[in-house]
Amino acid sequence: MSEPTPAGVEATRRRLTEKQADTVDRLTASAVAVLSREGYSGTTIRLVAATAGVGTATAYTYFSSKEHLISEVFWRRLTASAPVRIDGAGPTDRVVVVLRQIALLVADEPALAGAISNALLGDDPDVKHLRVRIGSEIRRRLAEALGSNDRERLDMLELLYYGAMLRSGMGYLSYAEGADLLEMCVKRMLA
Structure with missing residues:
Protein backbone atom coordinates (compact mmCIF):
# COMPACT_ATOMS: atom_id res chain seq x y z
CA MET A 1 0.00 0.00 0.00
CA SER A 2 1.22 3.51 -0.76
CA GLU A 3 2.81 5.23 2.20
CA PRO A 4 1.15 8.51 3.25
CA THR A 5 3.38 11.52 2.91
CA PRO A 6 3.61 14.49 5.26
CA ALA A 7 1.39 17.43 4.31
CA GLY A 8 3.03 19.90 1.97
CA VAL A 9 5.59 17.45 0.59
CA GLU A 10 6.67 18.47 -2.87
CA ALA A 11 4.99 16.29 -5.44
CA THR A 12 6.20 15.91 -8.98
CA ARG A 13 4.24 18.88 -10.26
CA ARG A 14 3.94 21.29 -7.30
CA ARG A 15 3.83 21.81 -3.55
CA LEU A 16 0.69 20.49 -1.92
CA THR A 17 -1.60 21.74 0.80
CA GLU A 18 -2.71 19.25 3.44
CA LYS A 19 -5.98 18.60 1.58
CA GLN A 20 -4.18 18.18 -1.74
CA ALA A 21 -1.62 15.85 -0.15
CA ASP A 22 -4.50 13.74 1.18
CA THR A 23 -6.01 13.56 -2.31
CA VAL A 24 -2.68 12.49 -3.80
CA ASP A 25 -2.23 9.89 -1.05
CA ARG A 26 -5.68 8.49 -1.81
CA LEU A 27 -4.92 8.41 -5.54
CA THR A 28 -1.60 6.61 -5.08
CA ALA A 29 -3.14 4.08 -2.66
CA SER A 30 -6.03 3.53 -5.07
CA ALA A 31 -3.61 3.05 -7.96
CA VAL A 32 -1.99 0.14 -6.11
CA ALA A 33 -5.41 -1.38 -5.35
CA VAL A 34 -6.62 -1.01 -8.94
CA LEU A 35 -3.37 -2.42 -10.34
CA SER A 36 -3.63 -5.51 -8.16
CA ARG A 37 -7.23 -6.03 -9.24
CA GLU A 38 -7.15 -4.97 -12.93
CA GLY A 39 -3.52 -5.32 -13.98
CA TYR A 40 -1.55 -2.68 -15.85
CA SER A 41 -3.59 -2.69 -19.04
CA GLY A 42 -6.89 -2.45 -17.13
CA THR A 43 -5.77 0.41 -14.93
CA THR A 44 -6.92 3.89 -15.96
CA ILE A 45 -6.84 7.27 -14.29
CA ARG A 46 -10.65 7.26 -14.41
CA LEU A 47 -10.84 3.94 -12.52
CA VAL A 48 -8.21 5.02 -9.98
CA ALA A 49 -10.03 8.32 -9.40
CA ALA A 50 -13.35 6.53 -8.86
CA THR A 51 -11.71 4.13 -6.39
CA ALA A 52 -10.17 7.09 -4.55
CA GLY A 53 -13.51 8.91 -4.46
CA VAL A 54 -12.33 11.89 -6.51
CA GLY A 55 -13.29 13.17 -9.92
CA THR A 56 -11.29 12.21 -12.99
CA ALA A 57 -10.51 15.88 -13.68
CA THR A 58 -9.14 16.21 -10.15
CA ALA A 59 -6.91 13.18 -10.67
CA TYR A 60 -5.56 14.71 -13.88
CA THR A 61 -4.79 17.87 -11.91
CA TYR A 62 -2.12 15.87 -10.08
CA PHE A 63 -1.12 13.21 -12.59
CA SER A 64 -0.71 13.69 -16.31
CA SER A 65 -1.01 9.98 -17.13
CA LYS A 66 -1.33 6.49 -15.69
CA GLU A 67 2.45 6.14 -16.10
CA HIS A 68 3.02 9.34 -14.12
CA LEU A 69 0.80 8.08 -11.29
CA ILE A 70 2.51 4.69 -11.12
CA SER A 71 5.96 6.31 -11.25
CA GLU A 72 4.93 8.54 -8.36
CA VAL A 73 3.94 5.44 -6.36
CA PHE A 74 7.45 4.04 -6.84
CA TRP A 75 9.09 7.40 -6.02
CA ARG A 76 7.12 7.57 -2.78
CA ARG A 77 8.01 3.98 -1.87
CA LEU A 78 11.67 4.66 -2.56
CA THR A 79 11.86 7.85 -0.53
CA ALA A 80 9.83 6.31 2.32
CA SER A 81 12.33 3.45 2.63
CA ALA A 82 15.19 4.60 4.81
Whole structure:
Protein backbone atom coordinates (compact mmCIF):
# COMPACT_ATOMS: atom_id res chain seq x y z
CA MET A 1 0.00 0.00 0.00
CA SER A 2 1.22 3.51 -0.76
CA GLU A 3 2.81 5.23 2.20
CA PRO A 4 1.15 8.51 3.25
CA THR A 5 3.38 11.52 2.91
CA PRO A 6 3.61 14.49 5.26
CA ALA A 7 1.39 17.43 4.31
CA GLY A 8 3.03 19.90 1.97
CA VAL A 9 5.59 17.45 0.59
CA GLU A 10 6.67 18.47 -2.87
CA ALA A 11 4.99 16.29 -5.44
CA THR A 12 6.20 15.91 -8.98
CA ARG A 13 4.24 18.88 -10.26
CA ARG A 14 3.94 21.29 -7.30
CA ARG A 15 3.83 21.81 -3.55
CA LEU A 16 0.69 20.49 -1.92
CA THR A 17 -1.60 21.74 0.80
CA GLU A 18 -2.71 19.25 3.44
CA LYS A 19 -5.98 18.60 1.58
CA GLN A 20 -4.18 18.18 -1.74
CA ALA A 21 -1.62 15.85 -0.15
CA ASP A 22 -4.50 13.74 1.18
CA THR A 23 -6.01 13.56 -2.31
CA VAL A 24 -2.68 12.49 -3.80
CA ASP A 25 -2.23 9.89 -1.05
CA ARG A 26 -5.68 8.49 -1.81
CA LEU A 27 -4.92 8.41 -5.54
CA THR A 28 -1.60 6.61 -5.08
CA ALA A 29 -3.14 4.08 -2.66
CA SER A 30 -6.03 3.53 -5.07
CA ALA A 31 -3.61 3.05 -7.96
CA VAL A 32 -1.99 0.14 -6.11
CA ALA A 33 -5.41 -1.38 -5.35
CA VAL A 34 -6.62 -1.01 -8.94
CA LEU A 35 -3.37 -2.42 -10.34
CA SER A 36 -3.63 -5.51 -8.16
CA ARG A 37 -7.23 -6.03 -9.24
CA GLU A 38 -7.15 -4.97 -12.93
CA GLY A 39 -3.52 -5.32 -13.98
CA TYR A 40 -1.55 -2.68 -15.85
CA SER A 41 -3.59 -2.69 -19.04
CA GLY A 42 -6.89 -2.45 -17.13
CA THR A 43 -5.77 0.41 -14.93
CA THR A 44 -6.92 3.89 -15.96
CA ILE A 45 -6.84 7.27 -14.29
CA ARG A 46 -10.65 7.26 -14.41
CA LEU A 47 -10.84 3.94 -12.52
CA VAL A 48 -8.21 5.02 -9.98
CA ALA A 49 -10.03 8.32 -9.40
CA ALA A 50 -13.35 6.53 -8.86
CA THR A 51 -11.71 4.13 -6.39
CA ALA A 52 -10.17 7.09 -4.55
CA GLY A 53 -13.51 8.91 -4.46
CA VAL A 54 -12.33 11.89 -6.51
CA GLY A 55 -13.29 13.17 -9.92
CA THR A 56 -11.29 12.21 -12.99
CA ALA A 57 -10.51 15.88 -13.68
CA THR A 58 -9.14 16.21 -10.15
CA ALA A 59 -6.91 13.18 -10.67
CA TYR A 60 -5.56 14.71 -13.88
CA THR A 61 -4.79 17.87 -11.91
CA TYR A 62 -2.12 15.87 -10.08
CA PHE A 63 -1.12 13.21 -12.59
CA SER A 64 -0.71 13.69 -16.31
CA SER A 65 -1.01 9.98 -17.13
CA LYS A 66 -1.33 6.49 -15.69
CA GLU A 67 2.45 6.14 -16.10
CA HIS A 68 3.02 9.34 -14.12
CA LEU A 69 0.80 8.08 -11.29
CA ILE A 70 2.51 4.69 -11.12
CA SER A 71 5.96 6.31 -11.25
CA GLU A 72 4.93 8.54 -8.36
CA VAL A 73 3.94 5.44 -6.36
CA PHE A 74 7.45 4.04 -6.84
CA TRP A 75 9.09 7.40 -6.02
CA ARG A 76 7.12 7.57 -2.78
CA ARG A 77 8.01 3.98 -1.87
CA LEU A 78 11.67 4.66 -2.56
CA THR A 79 11.86 7.85 -0.53
CA ALA A 80 9.83 6.31 2.32
CA SER A 81 12.33 3.45 2.63
CA ALA A 82 15.19 4.60 4.81
CA PRO A 83 18.50 3.24 3.54
CA VAL A 84 19.65 0.25 5.58
CA ARG A 85 22.86 0.85 7.47
CA ILE A 86 25.35 -1.90 8.35
CA ASP A 87 27.85 -0.82 10.96
CA GLY A 88 31.38 -2.03 10.30
CA ALA A 89 30.58 -3.46 6.86
CA GLY A 90 32.81 -2.87 3.88
CA PRO A 91 31.73 -1.18 0.65
CA THR A 92 30.80 -4.43 -1.11
CA ASP A 93 28.40 -5.52 1.64
CA ARG A 94 26.93 -2.01 1.91
CA VAL A 95 26.31 -1.86 -1.86
CA VAL A 96 24.71 -5.31 -1.83
CA VAL A 97 22.35 -4.26 0.97
CA VAL A 98 21.36 -1.04 -0.86
CA LEU A 99 20.71 -2.82 -4.16
CA ARG A 100 18.81 -5.66 -2.50
CA GLN A 101 16.60 -3.23 -0.57
CA ILE A 102 15.70 -1.24 -3.68
CA ALA A 103 15.31 -4.34 -5.86
CA LEU A 104 12.86 -5.90 -3.40
CA LEU A 105 10.94 -2.69 -2.66
CA VAL A 106 7.81 -3.89 -4.50
CA ALA A 107 8.69 -7.56 -5.00
CA ASP A 108 5.69 -8.72 -2.95
CA GLU A 109 3.33 -6.82 -5.26
CA PRO A 110 3.81 -8.36 -8.72
CA ALA A 111 1.18 -6.23 -10.46
CA LEU A 112 2.72 -3.04 -9.10
CA ALA A 113 6.28 -4.18 -9.83
CA GLY A 114 5.47 -4.94 -13.47
CA ALA A 115 3.52 -1.71 -13.83
CA ILE A 116 6.47 0.30 -12.53
CA SER A 117 8.72 -1.21 -15.20
CA ASN A 118 6.22 -0.21 -17.89
CA ALA A 119 5.53 3.22 -16.43
CA LEU A 120 9.14 4.28 -16.00
CA LEU A 121 9.83 3.56 -19.67
CA GLY A 122 7.13 6.06 -20.71
CA ASP A 123 7.82 9.32 -22.52
CA ASP A 124 5.49 11.52 -20.45
CA PRO A 125 7.52 14.61 -19.35
CA ASP A 126 6.41 14.07 -15.74
CA VAL A 127 7.64 10.48 -15.90
CA LYS A 128 10.96 11.69 -17.30
CA HIS A 129 11.21 14.10 -14.36
CA LEU A 130 10.55 11.28 -11.89
CA ARG A 131 13.04 9.00 -13.65
CA VAL A 132 15.72 11.62 -13.01
CA ARG A 133 14.71 11.95 -9.36
CA ILE A 134 14.58 8.18 -8.87
CA GLY A 135 17.90 7.67 -10.65
CA SER A 136 19.54 10.44 -8.60
CA GLU A 137 18.32 8.93 -5.34
CA ILE A 138 19.54 5.46 -6.29
CA ARG A 139 22.92 6.85 -7.37
CA ARG A 140 23.19 8.85 -4.13
CA ARG A 141 22.53 5.71 -2.08
CA LEU A 142 25.05 3.71 -4.10
CA ALA A 143 27.73 6.40 -3.75
CA GLU A 144 27.16 6.53 -0.01
CA ALA A 145 27.37 2.73 0.26
CA LEU A 146 30.45 2.61 -1.96
CA GLY A 147 32.08 5.35 0.07
CA SER A 148 33.10 7.29 -3.03
CA ASN A 149 31.83 9.03 -6.13
CA ASP A 150 33.85 6.80 -8.45
CA ARG A 151 31.88 7.52 -11.62
CA GLU A 152 32.93 4.36 -13.43
CA ARG A 153 31.92 2.05 -10.59
CA LEU A 154 28.67 3.92 -10.00
CA ASP A 155 27.81 3.66 -13.70
CA MET A 156 28.46 -0.08 -13.63
CA LEU A 157 26.40 -0.55 -10.47
CA GLU A 158 23.51 1.39 -11.97
CA LEU A 159 23.71 -0.66 -15.15
CA LEU A 160 23.59 -3.85 -13.09
CA TYR A 161 20.59 -2.62 -11.11
CA TYR A 162 18.58 -1.37 -14.07
CA GLY A 163 19.36 -4.48 -16.09
CA ALA A 164 18.27 -6.79 -13.29
CA MET A 165 15.08 -4.79 -12.72
CA LEU A 166 14.23 -4.73 -16.42
CA ARG A 167 14.70 -8.50 -16.65
CA SER A 168 12.54 -8.95 -13.55
CA GLY A 169 9.90 -6.55 -14.88
CA MET A 170 9.77 -8.52 -18.12
CA GLY A 171 9.20 -11.72 -16.16
CA TYR A 172 12.53 -13.40 -16.97
CA LEU A 173 13.51 -13.40 -13.28
CA SER A 174 11.61 -13.00 -10.06
CA TYR A 175 12.59 -9.89 -8.12
CA ALA A 176 14.22 -12.12 -5.49
CA GLU A 177 16.27 -13.82 -8.23
CA GLY A 178 17.18 -10.40 -9.59
CA ALA A 179 18.37 -9.34 -6.14
CA ASP A 180 20.44 -12.55 -5.84
CA LEU A 181 21.96 -11.95 -9.27
CA LEU A 182 22.79 -8.36 -8.30
CA GLU A 183 24.54 -9.61 -5.18
CA MET A 184 26.65 -12.09 -7.17
CA CYS A 185 27.61 -9.46 -9.76
CA VAL A 186 28.45 -6.80 -7.17
CA LYS A 187 30.66 -9.22 -5.24
CA ARG A 188 32.57 -10.10 -8.41
CA MET A 189 32.80 -6.52 -9.61
CA LEU A 190 33.99 -5.06 -6.32
CA ALA A 191 36.24 -8.00 -5.31
